[in-house]
Amino acid sequence: MPFASVIVPVKDGFDLLVGCVRALLDQDYPADRFEVIVADNGSAASPATVLPKDPRLAIVHESKPGSYAARNAALAVARGEIVAFTDADCVPDRGWLRVSAQYLSTHPTVAMIGGRVALTYQGGVPRNGPEWYEFVEGFRQQKYLASGFAVTANMVTRRSQFDRVGLFDDSLLSGGDAEWGRRVRSAGGRQAYVDTAVIEHPARDTWNEVKIKTRRTTLGIVRRTTRRRLVRLLAGQMLRSLTLPISVARRRDLPSWTAKRLYLMTKWRVDGVVAAGLMAGLQQTRKK
Missing domain, CATH: 3.90.550.10 (Spore Coat Polysaccharide Biosynthesis Protein SpsA; Chain A)
Structure with missing residues (x-):
């Protein structure tokens, strides 16, 4: 070996x-x-x-x-x-x-x-x-x-x-x-x-753990992404959040409506953290 x-x-x-x-x-x-x-x-x-x-x-x-x-x-x-x-x-x-x-x-x-x-x-x-x-x-x-x-x-x-x-x-x-x-x-x-x-x-089992990871990964994306792509990412993020209830309802890997509801509420919160990070990145690029 x-x-x-x-x-x-x-x-x-x-x-x-x-x-x-x-x-x-x-x-x-x-x-x-x-x-x-x-x-x-x-x-x-x-x-x-x-x-x-x-x-x-x-x-x-x-x-x-x-x-x-x-x-x-x-x-x-x-x-x-x-x-x-x-x-x-x-x-x-x-x-x-x-x-x-x-x-x-x-x-x-x-x-x-x-x-x-x-x-x-x-x-x-x-x-x-x-x-x-x-x-x-x-x-x-x-x-x-x-x-x-x-x-x-x-x-x-x-x-x-x-x-x-x-x-x-x-x-x-x-x-x-x-x-x-x-x-x-x-x-x-x-x-x-x-x-x-x-x-x-x-698995991360608290919102604080999920939030910290989401902020870190979003910052990583912002630091290596152009302003034009940040705009596209933010637009796509907002659109997916609007249609999220429909897509979650259709998921077959979530075994119950309780699981779907719990996932949906957390995913919405994650999307909010991501959107805030992308908007902060756009503001930073505007200043440059």
Whole structure:
């Protein structure tokens, strides 16, 4: 098996990081053929205070804010031919690294893959608006790959791709996975979805968590988008919000009218946050 480096950025939240790292060290991949690099991005304390001692585990520190800056710092010391990415709040399936590396080994023309991100819920199933929103909208990896990228919660690639197209854009606080993935595609790199490469991710179950993520991702879009496209995005956002009740009523993946109502109310709130972010972006471009 090829030597693999697994990169996990983190800023605080060590309770979840511990579970992620333990799951990584327990992978059914040959123990002498992979390393785990935790990239600390300015936590209040060092991750070393909570993580197990293991020769396969290394910690790097990056003071520049942003998970993409942290990932680049880890890439600077990574030794793997295969480079796998996940997040500190994720729990990889025991066969995740093996399945991913085998796919790349048996498909030499594929540059990068995205695996399935399986949401988990505190009560076993979605119960409130934020969880139903995550159920519908969270981590649609196949859709993302159709547009040229995979979320770094579950993305595996070859080191040669970074040599070919460069590192992540560390000026981006959000959307760096999309920007890098599209560089790979533009350079002719093939991308694939691998459903059996599974990572679990806890669904956001409060409105505050959903709001924070929405603001961050909207800001990422604004920072890399022209004024003309912002106008189109805002117009499309407003139109979709007006017709949202009809589209939600037609959804077959929401199992009840209660689920549809809870999802609808949260989606409307999300759309409001997105619209506010896009309008703020338009105002900023007008000032320039």
